[in-house]
Amino acid sequence: MLQLFRIQRLWRTHALKDTYDVVIIGAGVHGLATAYYLAKHGITNVAVVDRWYVGSGASGRNTAIIRSNYRTPEGVAFYDESVKIYEHLGEELNYNLLFSQQGHMTLAHTDAAINGLRVRAENNVLLGVNSRVIWPDEIARLVPAMDMSANARYPILAALYHPPGGIIRHDAVVWGYAAAADRMGVHIHPLTEVQGIGRSNGQVISVKTTRGEIKTGAVVNATAGWCSTIAKMVGVDLPVVTHPLQALVTEPLKPFLDKVIVSATLHVYVSQTDRGELVIGEEINPYSSYSNRSTLPFLEHAAEHTLALFPCLKQVRVLRQWAGLCDMTPDYSPIMGEVEGVKGFILDVGWGTYGFKAGPISGKMIAELIVTGKTPDLIRPFRLSRFREDALVGEKAAAAVSH
Amino acid sequence: MSFLISCPNCGARSVYEFRFGGEIHDRPPVSASEDEWTQYLYARKNKSGPQEEWWYHRAGCRTWFKAVRETATNTVIETRWP
Ligand SMILES: Cc1cc2nc3c(=O)[nH]c(=O)nc-3n(C[C@H](O)[C@H](O)[C@H](O)COP(=O)(O)OP(=O)(O)OC[C@H]3O[C@@H](n4cnc5c(N)ncnc54)[C@H](O)[C@@H]3O)c2cc1C
Ligand SMILES: [Zn+2]
Numbered sequence: 001m002l003q004l005f006r007i008q009r010l011w012r013t014h015a016l017k018d019t020y021d022v023v024i025i026g027a028g029v030h031g032l033a034t035a036y037y038l039a040k041h042g043i044t045n046v047a048v049v050d051r052w053y054v055g056s057g058a059s060g061r062n063t064a065i066i067r068s069n070y071r072t073p074e075g076v077a078f079y080d081e082s083v084k085i086y087e088h089l090g091e092e093l094n095y096n097l098l099f100s101q102q103g104h105m106t107l108a109h110t111d112a113a114i115n116g117l118r119v120r121a122e123n124n125v126l127l128g129v130n131s132r133v134i135w136p137d138e139i140a141r142l143v144p145a146m147d148m149s150a151n152a153r154y155p156i157l158a159a160l161y162h163p164p165g166g167i168i169r170h171d172a173v174v175w176g177y178a179a180a181a182d183r184m185g186v187h188i189h190p191l192t193e194v195q196g197i198g199r200s201n202g203q204v205i206s207v208k209t210t211r212g213e214i215k216t217g218a219v220v221n222a223t224a225g226w227c228s229t230i231a232k233m234v235g236v237d238l239p240v241v242t243h244p245l246q247a248l249v250t251e252p253l254k255p256f257l258d259k260v261i262v263s264a265t266l267h268v269y270v271s272q273t274d275r276g277e278l279v280i281g282e283e284i285n286p287y288s289s290y291s292n293r294s295t296l297p298f299l300e301h302a303a304e305h306t307l308a309l310f311p312c313l314k315q316v317r318v319l320r321q322w323a324g325l326c327d328m329t330p331d332y333s334p335i336m337g338e339v340e341g342v343k344g345f346i347l348d349v350g351w352g353t354y355g356f357k358a359g360p361i362s363g364k365m366i367a368e369l370i371v372t373g374k375t376p377d378l379i380r381p382f383r384l385s386r387f388r389e390d391a392l393v394g395e396k397a398a399a400a401v402s403h
Numbered sequence: 404m405s406f407l408i409s410c411p412n413c414g415a416r417s418v419y420e421f422r423f424g425g426e427i428h429d430r431p432p433v434s435a436s437e438d439e440w441t442q443y444l445y446a447r448k449n450k451s452g453p454q455e456e457w458w459y460h461r462a463g464c465r466t467w468f469k470a471v472r473e474t475a476t477n478t479v480i481e482t483r484w485p
Binding site: 290291330 | 474
């Protein structure tokens, strides 16, 4: 019985060594997954540094939706690999991630939106992703609590239904990767802020932190909302603008909703957790900012739009709301890989409002890039130089409702 | 955090009356190289700290103006006509 109350540390604390083979900046899902897959390749002299606590960035603040029903072939193939890893990740990390593949539904309230969803469904099916357009009778059967009346302000005409999509316990994913990386010898250093990156002849040689200087030949920028501030340390301006994104949870209710519901027209998405709370998200704040404080207008809009879909929730109380930072890119796709002219500086950024689901596959691919020195095919479309080459990967249609 | 912006014409109003126009950066000359145009079109300073930016008073006098805002706290330091 006393065992239950024993404090169990998931990862150890270490003195900061003066040399590491790889320094990963950012202890979110991306940084920690990269460290874990590097360790699986046998590279364990690795530090993951974070200026605050593990999971203090967007990885501990997101709405935990996982899906692969994107729009471009590059995007669909990439995110689907991540879903496949998530399906066995709890087992692999020996940590309960509460992954619930309950299904994901994107609503259409206009004819134009139906056409957009049809394109996505076709692209998805061609790439082997389970995804199809469904109509009001089936929607009503799957989500009986939703207002399907034809005289609603924005009647629901159709939906893109993606059965393998779902929700996971985001904190558990972060902790699971951290614990597994720690077991294999990776050093995790919270409260260690990076202040500068040293270079010599175009090659990264050191990282300056608030706890001392580290010599290293490889640095991974996995700082999401803060990635521009790190890139600036090596003289690079990224195509990124940081916007806050907010979310809220309600008090717990009896289980009544077992699908993730998304409406681009109403700018809202809703899911119910295993604890019964509703998790509700909206769009990014309409101005850039590094402030993590939440706002009243968000609460008002989210409540109004949720009630448009679920009038039955009128009396439900909100428990709390919060905000996180999102590194938005012009095409709503990430930026991964090396940077011309700065050897040893690797980007895993541009995760915007959709990067949690990509943590596992990104970590795996960035680790492979470091080990082999070659950019894996799966992530080549997301290289930084795509902007100069006019080869954007436009995912706005599938990613603008923020999850 | 939600905040107020002082339109040079109308005075202090909720940020939700305005449209954010992004950080201010200079357009390169026509003769600029492809790299310079790429930088202009896509790269951003995205500064954490005082940032010079464009705002448009959408639900008011409908004019564009400039502001300096501390992006870490959303404190608006200054607003002025372009
Ligand atoms: C409200 C909200 C809802 C979201 N919903 C979803 C969703 O449903 N599905 C989905 O897939 N994605 C979602 N996202 C996006 C997703 O959360 C992020 O894209 C993802 O978590 C990014 O992970 P990361 O590891 O790259 O960065 P983060 O988790 O943000 O970690 C970056 C870390 O870098 C650290 N750092 C910054 N500067 C420094 C420095 N100078 N030195 C050292 N460390 C530094 C920070 O402290 C932070 O811990 C959502 C985001 C938000 C905010
Ligand atoms: Zn005005």
